[in-house]
Amino acid sequence: MxxxxxxxxxxxxxxxxxxxxxxxxxxxxxxxxxxxxxxxxxxxGIDVAGADRLITRNKVSLINLMPMAHLAEIERVEGVDMAAHNTWFGGIYQEPSNFFAQIVVEPEALLELFPEYVVSEEDQRRWLATRTGVLIGRGLAERFEWSVGDKVPIMNPLWSQQGGDPNWVFDVAAIYDGAEQGVDTSQMFIRFDFFDEARSGGQGLVGWYTVRIDDPDRAAEVAVAIDQVFANSPDETKTEPEGAFIQGFANQMGxxxxxxxxxxxxxxxxxxxxxxxxxxxxxxxxxxxxxxxxxxxxxxxxxxxxxxxxxxxxxxxxxxxxxxxxxxxxxxxxxxxxxxxxxxxxxxxxxxxxxxxxxxxxxxxxxxxxxxxxxxxxxxxxx
Amino acid sequence: MSETAMAENPQPEDDLLVDVRGVDKVFKRGSETVHVLGGLDLQIPRGEFLALMGPSGSGKSTLLNLVGGLDRPTEGSITVGGQRIDKLSDRKLAGWRANHVGLVFQFYNLMPVLSARRNVELPLLLTKLSAKERRKRAELALEIVGLSHRLGHYPRQMSGGEQQRTGIARAIVTDPTLLLCDEPTGDLDRKSGDEILDLLQALNREQGKTIIMVTHDQLAADRATRTLHLDKGRLVTGMQGQGTG
Incomplete structure (x- = not known):
């Protein structure tokens, strides 16, 4: 000094x-x-990606859908604890610049597979009881000043409702917080049962699978086993750790x-x-x-x-x-x-x-x- | 010739402060070897005010640097206060300088970014003294040299004489055994130079400081108690100055 x-x-x-x-x-x-x-x-998402989670997608491309029937076969692979399907919704809220991720999921499976999404029991009950209900992140709620009970109109050029109407209306049923810094709270999760019943086509098809495995040390081995199940089928798969999947998604922009x-x-x-x-x-x-x-x-x-x-x-x-x-x-x-x-x-x-x-x-x-x-x-x- | 310096001032061992024996100093400039000092012997008793004179390049400043531990001899030994300083490691030699030597330079060599008090305090930063004690001692040293009214002034705000007095305050603040002055009046007008010489004389007489002063100025040398002349790296003569007694 x-x-x-x-x-x-x-x-x-x-x-x-x-x-x-x-x-x-x-x-x-x-x-x-x-x-x-x-x-x-x-x-x-890479840092908070679960070490025990794999992503299985269509081998051709992420945008190619896969049969929902894959789920049961994936769950039968040795080393797989549970699996759930997800589908990209890709709608527009008011205008394209208001982009945020909308993913169609099975609610119970999502809540179990992703403990980093913290949802109160009351909100969970409300979401499970509301077929048109959506679970949204705290960041998204704050961005558009949405709260539980609000109705959210989404126009979707990819998925129209039966009859050809591209306009969907969802009810905000639950809000999740991130368990730690870095958890993406800008997403919206839509119930699959409502979506599958209402969409005009593609019933029984889903986007990708999230797979939870028993032993993270065996991730590579289990991923190979899953892909072998669907080898030489019309819908071959590519399975990789969730972190690598997110990294690959980000790398699309370089x-x-x-x-x-x-x-x-x-x-x-x-x-x-x-x-x-x-x-x-x-x-x-x-x-x-x-x-x-x-x-x-x-x-x-x-x-x-x-x-x-x-x-x-x-x-x-x-x-x-x-x-x-x-x-x-x-x-x-x-x-x-x-x-x-x-x-x-x-x-x-x-x-x-x-x-x-x-x-x-x-x-x-x-x-x-x-x-x-x-x-x-x-x-x-x-x- | 070096015998002259010894013979004129035989000193009992107890009174001897500086003992230079058989010192050579050789510099290498590229392929050229320059013998600056050759086989030099010099004894300086405690309390002496010694003036070193000689033409440029005669080795005066080199001798001063050797005695002050700023440089090392190529051959020979230098003992100050009973300590063989030419054998000390660089680190120990730095510590020895901090405790035993005060240096006064021709161009003052003050830190332009520090006030007079901070400049004087510099050597004390190497001690374990508290900030308060350092400040007190620096102010006392400046008071001794008559600059207690210039504590907060920066070198650029002071005259040459005042800067040199600040330099002397920095040299004496650690209460060193030996004051080494390299042409302390060389950059000053006669009046300021006389004031500095008065001050050095007072430090020698009243506080018993041993002073070695390199100078080209005979009037300055006359203030010393003894004057030695160097030429081509050898002591050629010695004489008593007006400062005697």
Whole structure:
């Protein structure tokens, strides 16, 4: 602490240069935090995906439907605990920009398979008793200010009702919360019995199966066994862990994680050069002063520590403000108005940000610090 | 020649503070080897105010640096206060400098980003003193050099003489055994220079500080109790100055 006045004094020496360096670090960390939130939004669900859950879909494509009869055969595969079918509804609420996921499910199976969706017993009872009822996430309810009892009209160009009417009306019967941060609460779940009876075609066909297995360690083995059951049939399947399925879904838009990591990497490399350059100049222009410090008794290690301390102060101030600003911006909510339903900076990214602050400080400071450390007092005093 | 320096000032062992024996200092500049000091012997008793004179490149500052532990001899030994400083590790030597040596430079070498008080406090940062005690001692040192009214001023706000007095305050704040001054009046006008010399003389006479001062100025050297001349790395003559007695 007693050296802080010396460290801050040196940083005040060239106020503009220090301010610009801090500013560039702030920008880098704002980008880091904000892009981290966007990446988390695109990959939402992977982290909370059940290790004991597999997804079985049509081998040709996710949009190809499969017979409901597969369910019984899947449940007979050794290692399978239970399975349930799901179907993409894909309707439009008022206008296409109000996009949110609507999935047709068997209510009892959904509640059992997905413990991360927390639904009160009262809401569960209400949903099970209402054929036109839907279960919606808290985020979705807040987005459109829906509450239990509201009627929600959905126009569906994919699935029309018998008679050709594309307009469906559902009753909000229950609302779920996420058991942890990262659970997608922007979805709507529609009861299959109502849907299957009302749709104009495709009865008995479903989109994909969620399969719960006994032993997560046997996931690969069970997935192969399921696919073998339907091999050489008209509806061959592809089974994979739920996390991989979600990742594949996100990758339809490109490898978001790689793209964002590349951008952040390039930004930090640039910032490293900026901060390193600042520190190098800072040391080079006061060789004489550093020699005086050594002359009055500062050790080589002490001088090394002082320079590293300056680097640390710059990055802690810049990185701290940057991460705080990113947090505030992300807290303001999804910038797309709904396309990124899970929008937050994961704790892992925040911790990584803090680690980056120290790594940046070290790498930017170590070379000038070593130069200061190696200074020969008598030589440097003559300069 | 070095014998001259010894013969004129035979000292009992107890009174001897600096004992330089057979010191060589060689610098390498590329492929060229420069012998700056050769076989130099020098004894300095406690409480002496010694002036070192000589032409540029004669080795005055090199000798000062060696005695102050800022550099190491190529050959020979340097003992200060009974301690062989040429044998100390870099770390121990830094600690020894902090405790035993005060340095005064020609161009003051103050930290421009620190106030006078903070500059004087610098060597005390290496001690375990509390912030309050450090502050108190720094203020006392500045009072001794007559700058108690300039505590919060930065170097750029002070005259050359005031900056040098601040430098002297920084040198004495740890109460060192030895004050090493490298042309302390070289950058000052005569009046300011005289004030600095008055101050050094007072520190020598009233506080018993042993002072070694490198200077080109005969008037400055006259303030010392003894003057030694160096030429081409060897002591050539010694004489008593006006400061004697």
């Amino acid at each position: 007693k050296f802080l006045s010396l460290i801050f004094g040196n940083l005040r020496r060239k106020k503009l240069r220090t301010a610009l360096t801090v500013l560039s670090i702030i920008v880098a960390f704002v980008l880091f935090g904000y892009l981290g939130a966007i990446r988390a939004a695109f990959l939402a 490898n978001i994680g790689f793209i964002i990591t590349s951008i952040v990497g390039a930004v930090f490399f640039t910032i490293l050069l900026v901060a390193g350059n600042t520190m190098a100049y800072s040391v080079r222009e006061r060789i004489n002063e550093l020699a005086v410090l050594k002359a009055v008794g500062f050790t080589d290690g002490g001088v090394l520590g002082l320079v590293l301390g300056e680097s640390l102060v710059i990055t802690v101030i810049g990185g701290g403000i940057g991460l705080a600003l990113a947090w505030l911006m992300v807290s303001a909510g999804d910038p797309t108005g709904g396309a990124l339903p899970v929008f937050f900076i994961p704790l892992r990214d925040l911790l990584l940000g803090v680690l980056l602050i120290f790594v940046l400080a070290f790498i930017a400071g170590i070379f000038p610090a070593r130069m200061a450390q190696r200074l020969q007092v008598a030589d440097a005093l003559r300069r």
